[in-house]
Amino acid sequence: MALADNAAVTALSAEDLQWLNGCQAFGLTITVKKTHFMGQGVDSPPDIGISGYKLEVVHDFVYQGSTISDSLSLDTELNKRIGKASTTMSRLTKRVWANNKLTEHTKIQVYRACVLSTLLYSSESWTLHTHQERQLNAYHMHCLRYILDITLQDKVDSILAESPDSSPDEEHEVKEAEATEREERPRVQTPMDTPKSGVKAPEYLQYD
Numbered sequence: 001m002a003l004a005d006n007a008a009v010t011a012l013s014a015e016d017l018q019w020l021n022g023c024q025a026f027g028l029t030i031t032v033k034k035t036h037f038m039g040q041g042v043d044s045p046p047d048i049g050i051s052g053y054k055l056e057v058v059h060d061f062v063y064q065g066s067t068i069s070d071s072l073s074l075d076t077e078l079n080k081r082i083g084k085a086s087t088t089m090s091r092l093t094k095r096v097w098a099n100n101k102l103t104e105h106t107k108i109q110v111y112r113a114c115v116l117s118t119l120l121y122s123s124e125s126w127t128l129h130t131h132q133e134r135q136l137n138a139y140h141m142h143c144l145r146y147i148l149d150i151t152l153q154d155k156v157d158s159i160l161a162e163s164p165d166s167s168p169d170e171e172h173e174v175k176e177a178e179a180t181e182r183e184e185r186p187r188v189q190t191p192m193d194t195p196k197s198g199v200k201a202p203e204y205l206q207y208d
Helices: 014-026 075-091 093-097 104-119 130-147 152-162 168-184
Strands: 060-063 066-069
Touching (some): 075 104, 093 104
């Protein structure tokens, strides 16, 4: 092996990393200024040195496109995923989302290929909490509403049209019913669910 770049070494203790000091004996040279150290699940990371040089301690770093954090939380990774997906959404606004010559089906296929794949990159290895699933789902639904040109006012107008003469008590009951419905929804929601009309969304809006 002539060159090993962007490599990550894991160990259970600082003592298990002492072999790095003997790498030169095997013809392996470590660029200490580019090498960093991160401790996970510890109050304070230990001091790790190579050939008398103390490695810099970092709180998170990017490896193979994913952000690894010393807090063992996915919040940093999810925020970066959403940020990158938002950048992709913005770049496609003029050519795709605002292009009246493209059908909704084509726009959704572009969204799945470019935006959703960026958002869910390496998600196979994620173990999410409920609030993180809601964060991802909220962003996903926000993107679909933007692509399909659906606003919050559309929902408000729909509720008023169903009951224009509703009393304050009835409006309170409607809000309670909607709150109950949100609590009873699956942890990972998809645009297939349309409880009011009972009609499923087109297949091109579904994602695995």
